[in-house]
Amino acid sequence: MSSAPSSGSGDRRWLSLAVELAGQCPPSDTAFSVGCVIVDEHGAEISRxxxxxxxDLHAEESALGxxxxxxxxxxxxxxxxxxxxCTRRRSRPRTCAELILASPIRRVVVAWREPPVFVADAHGVQALEAAGVTVVEIPELAGAAARTNAHILDR
Structure with a gap:
């Protein structure tokens, strides 16, 4: 996985939008607030x-659906x-990693690795990479993604 800014000039902008979308999530004490945007190879938004x-929908599931x-x-x-x-779900039959792998998408950009709050062994990045998906992490946006979930992290 690459942790450096990626080759796509719009990656920070689109990932920032995903982080902002997380702020629209109805509050929950039992699930993270997550945002997702899917963008075509020409830089046009497909879905969010x-x-x-x-x-019960996760962000990736919502956008892909x-x-x-x-x-x-x-x-x-x-x-x-x-x-x-995610690579574990209680409320739905397929995880977000499985849904991504079932799609033609082969590039994923994330801000924040899942902390061990609900799942001790989250490994979505590894599962995607093992299946040949390119995963880019932009850790400079992890703090903003975590702040949206402060109510969970601070307990």
Missing amino acids: GFSRERP KVAPDDERLRGATLYSSLEP
Whole structure:
């Protein structure tokens, strides 16, 4: 995984938008607030979502659910998520990492690795990379993503 700013000049801008979207999440003491944006290879937004936009939805699930799975724009697209995609779910049958892998998206940019609050062994980045997805981390935005979840982290 690359932790340096990526080759895409818009990565910080799109990931900042994902972090802002996390602020729209209905509050929860049992789940992180996460934002997600999917952008095509030309820098045009395809879709966006945030956690609990509909009950039990994660941000990546919400954004992916607004696009047809065979939409050609997903080839070459980048998924931006304020938090590492999950590899464990209680409320839904498929994890966010599985949903991404089932799509044509092969590049993911994240701000923050999942802290061991709800899941002790989160490994979304590793699962994506093991399947050939390029994952870029922009740690300068991790603090902003964490602040959206301060109510969970401070308890």
